[in-house]
Amino acid sequence: MATSHTMSEEELKELYSFALDLGRRAGKILMDGVDMRCGDSAGRTETKQEEKMNAVDIVTQTDLDVEAFVKEEITKKYPSHDFIGEETYSAGSSKEYLITSKPTWCVDPLDGTVNYTHLFPMFCVSIAFILDSQPVVGVIYQPILDVTYSALSGQGAWQDDAHAWKKRRALPLINNPKAPIPEKAPKGCIFSCEWGKDRRDVEGGNMWKKVNSFVNMAAETGGREGKGGMVHGVRSLGSATLDLAYVASGAFDIWWEGGCWEWDVAAGFCILKEAGGLITTANPPPNPMSDSIQEVRLGSRLYLAIRPAGDTENETGRQAQERVIRETWKRVQGLDYTRPGA
């Protein structure tokens, strides 16, 4: 059965084109949900049957509709492939890693649900295709902004690939020349992080560990008993998927987060790696300055991602990325997110 797990370059290219198109078609369904809640251009309320549904109903229904649509399209085209979506998981009983070695689609129909509810544009459709446990195709589409981030393993990563009227840009965006990591990083870096849903006000809880880590990264150099990182900016968007896309594009230098699921990060993983970024675990090992930096397993729920980096006279991009990982590990606290039952 080993042959069923390999695909030719031509097959993968076709699958990539299909995924790109599918992401944009799924995004149109999300936009229908947007239009339903907006009035006309003068701000007048339109009389529609859908008014009977409240905002939460509309969002929940749209989320389900998009997953059903994406699943159906994939099943029609690739009936032998596995499918993992948020709903699939919620309905299922598995407490294990969800990704097997089988050809698998891993889909988040709507990442950034809170943003979608409020019509803050930072929400997206996320579609990944996984072969031998590695995401080899990733598509992230922001429907309100009509922006796509995508990658095909071994071929590169792009913004707005195969877009009808936009110019395709390679990732990372800054290529002329590729930006090196700042010498005193995290100073000079944009640090991306999320407050998350775990808001228990207890010492040692995830909220407090996060806040302590954020403050270490933000505080003046020399502050926080030497841990002050004086990052250039702290950003929180409310979408793990888009955080990863922005690390791949170079917009964010460092993304540190715990608690994500496979469908939140699978597409972003592929895009980040193809762009030249590096991803490892959020939780510092016993010796942050010397322990080996291992590539994280999809599904580990703990992530630290660094943007693609240019070489300098003194170090390669990869060396600089490892330097930032260690400097971040020195400043952050380990988070408690495990698989359910693990």
Added chain:
Amino acid sequence: MATSHTMSEEELKELYSFALDLGRRAGKILMDGVDMRCGDSAGRTETKQEEKMNAVDIVTQTDLDVEAFVKEEITKKYPSHDFIGEETYSAGSSKEYLITSKPTWCVDPLDGTVNYTHLFPMFCVSIAFILDSQPVVGVIYQPILDVTYSALSGQGAWQDDAHAWKKRRALPLINNPKAPIPEKAPKGCIFSCEWGKDRRDVEGGNMWKKVNSFVNMAAETGGREGKGGMVHGVRSLGSATLDLAYVASGAFDIWWEGGCWEWDVAAGFCILKEAGGLITTANPPPNPMSDSIQEVRLGSRLYLAIRPAGDTENETGRQAQERVIRETWKRVQGLDYTRPGA
């Protein structure tokens, strides 16, 4: 000379159209700076004369170019009007409120400079026109996303007004019906805040006051000695101007910030007010639950903005906005930002 401070509705409409167009033309100059740093669509570096400039040079020069362009266009069309831009202020000696009763343009050629340096799309051009100390025209343009937020006093606020190929949407975006404020706000709200540049690690410094306030807003209900606000999400974009635009659109429910200057907020002020939002001071008065809620003065540097709100059976939108202001004041600490010399 009183007549010089009034303009007819026709004159204001023409001025508004001019400002809309000017914002988009200024945005094109920012995009030239973007293109200069990106490679071609395959990620290859193009050989250009401009390669000699480093990223910081390009950003600084672009910032100056945009302000010079905007100032020249305004001076050509409205030679009798005053002009205030970031550069004007930095070069000037005034430590007073910058806004007089004279017809004045207040411009930030590039808000979100750090984002622009990293090509994170959350940067913008901000253009306001002020009459009798009130911003009566506001235009905020995000060039990478090609999105405009704008307003003309008494006429309304819009996303993408007079855009060549996009549908104009009235602000707030959710109009069908207009969203009420959550009953237990700040629970259920998106809270927008910024870490800012003051990172001194001292008790009583702005960073610590901000962090304490953020945590109060975020923590579980009942946590933080009763101050836990359990907001639905915490967002940080790195642009005060866009924070205000997103409050006006309804994407953010609450924006709380200190340290902004007139050019950061003048256009957003106009757009927020026209959309139906409310803005007051960030710093809680002695009696947060009973002291009067005063409209903030442009230039006060301390802001708390609440999104437009729908009425319910139990309260008007305005009553709900005042409720959220008081609930926020209960949870935040007063910040130290004054005028220089004040």
